Amino acid sequence: xxxxxVQDLIDELGRLPGIGPKSAQRLAFHILKVETVDAERLARxxxxxxxxxxxxxxxxxxxxxxxxxxxxxTRRDPSLVCVVEEPRDLVAIERTxxxxxxxxxxxxxxxxxxxxxxxxxxxxxxxxRLEPDAIRxxxxxxxxxxxxxxxxxxxxxxxxxxxxxxTRIASGLPVGGDLEYADEVTLGRAFAGRREMPx
Amino acid sequence: xxxxxxxxxxxxxxxxGEADRIVVLLTQGEGKVRAVAKxxxxxxxxxxxxxxxxxxxxxxxxxxxxxxIVTQAEVITPFRALREDYDRVVAGTAxxxxxxxxAQEREAAIRLxxxxxxxxxxxxxxxxxxxxxxxxxxxxxxxxxxYRPALAECAGCGARGQPRCFSIARxxxxxxxxxxxxxxxxxAATMPLLAALLGDDLDTTATAEPAPAxxxxxxxxxxxxVEYHLDRRLRAYPLVAR
Ligand SMILES: [Zn+2]
Ligand SMILES: [Zn+2]
Numbered sequence: 001x002x003x004x005x006v007q008d009l010i011d012e013l014g015r016l017p018g019i020g021p022k023s024a025q026r027l028a029f030h031i032l033k034v035e036t037v038d039a040e041r042l043a044r045x046x047x048x049x050x051x052x053x054x055x056x057x058x059x060x061x062x063x064x065x066x067x068x069x070x071x072x073x074t075r076r077d078p079s080l081v082c083v084v085e086e087p088r089d090l091v092a093i094e095r096t097x098x099x100x101x102x103x104x105x106x107x108x109x110x111x112x113x114x115x116x117x118x119x120x121x122x123x124x125x126x127x128x129r130l131e132p133d134a135i136r137x138x139x140x141x142x143x144x145x146x147x148x149x150x151x152x153x154x155x156x157x158x159x160x161x162x163x164x165x166x167t168r169i170a171s172g173l174p175v176g177g178d179l180e181y182a183d184e185v186t187l188g189r190a191f192a193g194r195r196e197m198p199x
Numbered sequence: 200x201x202x203x204x205x206x207x208x209x210x211x212x213x214x215x216g217e218a219d220r221i222v223v224l225l226t227q228g229e230g231k232v233r234a235v236a237k238x239x240x241x242x243x244x245x246x247x248x249x250x251x252x253x254x255x256x257x258x259x260x261x262x263x264x265x266x267x268i269v270t271q272a273e274v275i276t277p278f279r280a281l282r283e284d285y286d287r288v289v290a291g292t293a294x295x296x297x298x299x300x301x302a303q304e305r306e307a308a309i310r311l312x313x314x315x316x317x318x319x320x321x322x323x324x325x326x327x328x329x330x331x332x333x334x335x336x337x338x339x340x341x342x343x344x345x346y347r348p349a350l351a352e353c354a355g356c357g358a359r360g361q362p363r364c365f366s367i368a369r370x371x372x373x374x375x376x377x378x379x380x381x382x383x384x385x386x387a388a389t390m391p392l393l394a395a396l397l398g399d400d401l402d403t404t405a406t407a408e409p410a411p412a413x414x415x416x417x418x419x420x421x422x423x424x425v426e427y428h429l430d431r432r433l434r435a436y437p438l439v440a441r
């Protein structure tokens with residue numbers, strides 16, 4: 001235990017994900033050592049992010065102000081919507097530079113074992129976008145694990161009768177990997193998702 | 200010998216650190232096992248999809264003090280049709296959740312293991328109504344755990360003859376003399392349905408399509424019965440389509 005403010009800082013840092021008591025102590029003493037301006041910049045960044053960053057009212061991505069930068073960008077096709085679980089998945093897809101449409105962030109995935117069902121996600125908000133945005137295609141980019149697949153299956157069943165094209169990102173072998181090391185589930189999926197070779 | 204082999208079904212998984220996963224399994228010989236699968240979340244991991252919930256696998260494990268370590272996993276049954284259908288995934292998850300609650304660590308669980316594998320096979324095979332297979336599974340699970348509900352006799356006095364009302368707390372149907380008046384009278388088809396779900400084998404249940412009224416009543420009783428006697432809330436059960 002340390003003097004008041006030092007212990008307060010250790011306690012606060014210890015609340016962050018992945019930070020144990022030892023790491024919290026190490027970080028706290030690092031902050032004590034750095035220049036005051038550097039520590040103040042960190043404090044300001046935390047205050048600013050809470051004050052200025054919100055969720056986009058259309059797609060629920062993180063946003064400065066009302067709309068996120070993707071929903072503000074008029075060059076992006078609003079009739080093409082890619083559904084992801086979390087904002088960090090959106091960032092990963094943006095890095096590919098393959099996608100020119102817009103997004104919808106669900107805020108998680110259906111997880112029956114945790115009691116998380118469709119009503120706990122932003123699915124109603126997705127449905128309310130179909131008509132005004134004249135959405136033609138919904139691309140399901142939830143994680144290829146049990147929760148992400150369940151979410152994709154649920155959404156496909158919900159959206160298909162509404163006359164929207166529903167697609168799922170392909171899953172299969174990792175680029176640069178070896179076929180012989182692939183597990184049966186992944187290899188089976190890769191087979192099911194095979195496509196014509198362009199010639 | 201610290202290395203052992205077991206057949207098991209993955210019940211659930213937890214993330215551990217950056218790339219690892221804790222896998223909770225039901226095995227034949229060791230009951231519930233909690234093991235670490237190292238590097239499993241990396242795309243180049245050999246384990247990949249083999250250690251996801253529902254995976255029925257042949258495993259090699261190192262015995263550890265708190266957690267074992269998975270060294271090898273080979274798929275026995277992929278349950279692919281089950282995994283590719285939303286209603287079956289939700290019903291199957293409710294099965295895994297219930298097994299996770301009753302299974303004991305380091306205690307052979309051959310009958311429980313066989314019941315779970317048969318129920319997952321029944322779901323995989325394309326049942327008429329996955330929620331009916333789930334209810335049958337839960338009743339059989341309760342019987343296995345020592346909570347067989349009285350369905351063809353009175354749970355109070357043992358009088359033969361199918362009762363028309365059900366008391367969750369007293370463990371089954373009650374005859375006209377034993378009922379307190381708190382128990383509502385059931386649809387005529389509900390008690391026979393519960394008896395069939397408990398008594399029939401799961402393949403027979405997979406082809407059953409009971410009438411909606413008794414189906415709903417039976418479902419509510421099964422949920423209440425399991426939650427009361429295991430003293431746990433079933434999280435996945437309410438998400439099962441009915
Ligand atoms: Zn947006
Ligand atoms: Zn009686």
